Amino acid sequence: MKHIKTIIDKEWAEVFKNRMVLFTMIFLPLIFTVLPLVMLYLTGEGMGDMGGVNTADVPIEFLSQCDEGMTGGECMQIYLINEFLLLFMMMPIIIPVTIAAYSIVGEKTTHSLEPLLATPITTFELLAGKSLAAAIPAIIVGWASFGIFLLALPLIGVSSAVIRYIAGPTWLLAILIAGPLMAVASVNLALYVSSRVNDPRTAEQVAALLLVPLFGLLFAQLAGVIVINVLVMLSFIGGMILLDIAMIYLGVSVFQRENILTRWK
């Protein structure tokens, strides 16, 4: 455990000195938190129930998500805010990819892996340390952004019905469970990509492919093909668990000492 802690400490000490990483960790969550708040504010009471919007304006596939007592405006708000759920879900992908890409490819470019591997650290400890160092900040930032978002909702006059929906099972499953799972997949993909490339930016770009299924969800919802609800989220979580297992296997398989020293160029 001491070795894992040392690796996490090292990674954070090094990675957080990188302005690019700090920018990603602060600016991105800020934008992703403020955008849905602005949308909710603009579509809230000030708009006079969104200028006469009623439940007939909400896509029929989505109506099941609206409680009986909700106004048409509230129903439209939760329809719109559901698209922003995907922004919150992007955070645990983008942040660890940035950290992992710099921490792993960085070790390659500075040739610091060999002395590190020459210590008594086990491959598991090294891998766990690096993965946790990349995943933990992403998970914390994701949760913190959601917490701030929740706290800000009543302050901008969002109705309790909408707040109840956002603090409900679909969003909580997405933020609290799907988010960390996506962070794990993202870190391991970055790890795998890092073993094949020499440039952190390339690692970031390739690992960002994980965003594709999220965009798939977004467009499927916009097109009315699916509605992101508890069932969809549970299925998504199930898929992410399988993906995580595959990614961890892939990450571990390339992270063998001999491969690293003799093939990582």
Add this chain to the structure above:
Amino acid sequence: MIQTQKLTKIFKIKKGEDIPAVVDLTLSIPEGEVFGFLGPNGAGKTTTVRMLTSLIEPTSGTATVNGLRLGDDDQAIRRSVGILTESPGLYERLSAFKNLSIYANLYDVEDVDRQVEKYLSMLGLWSRRDDPVGSFSKGMRQKLAIARALLHEPPLLFLDEPTSGLDPEAASLVRSFIEELKGEGRTIFICTHNLNEADRLCDRIGIFKTHLIEVDTPANLRLKIYGRKVVFHLRELDPLWIDSIRELEGVQDIQSVDQKLVVGLSEPEKTNPIVIRKLVQLGADVQFVGELRHSLEDIYLQTMKTSGKEDVTL
């Protein structure tokens, strides 16, 4: 301290394509010895170090390092050796102190701060402890990397090209420090291209290119390859004297170079006075007499040439 028996490493690049890096390396290095491992680029020196430090697995053969068996006690081996890798591999954004404290923790050093302070002070880096390593000169980085290898006080050190790329002053500082370590009785395995350095520091040297070609003390290698030669500097040299000297007992061979006679002698201590007397008798004015000392570079090049390993690029 290090015992290897037919240690071999073959890299499999593609299916059916094998590259032998180290073949049948049998070596014994006792405690306290400074062993120089010489060979051209791509000879397999770094691969040997990586095998002996449990970083990569041998394809075949056995080895014990500090009494621990390779393949069975890999983690214990890594704990008991220190390694200076070919490239220092430091964390440039972090301070010198942080760099060392990370490694002290990974080596489970008990009093991390004290140990880090000890080596930073010893290597003259204490005043720069809080500076990022990225601002250090090449020599300072190399010293820091050596300090990192010593934090856990290993009895056995592997130094891969310790003075490579350093300016003469920094190289001299590093060499002096290695001499200090030698004085402490540590066993040191040095891979180097710098033959003068090997000559100065090493008790024995191994000349290696995939196979171990020669291993002995520099003095014995000189004797084995060139024998002992004495140079007689004369005011003038009459070519007729050469045959007279060749006939003397103990003279193995003789050559003339300008006004000098280079005489191969089995026991110079015994034969020198006889040669000098003879030269004086022949009417020669002997100005100086000295033993010809071949450089390690001569020995290395000659060894490679006679072993058929033609590529001698260092």
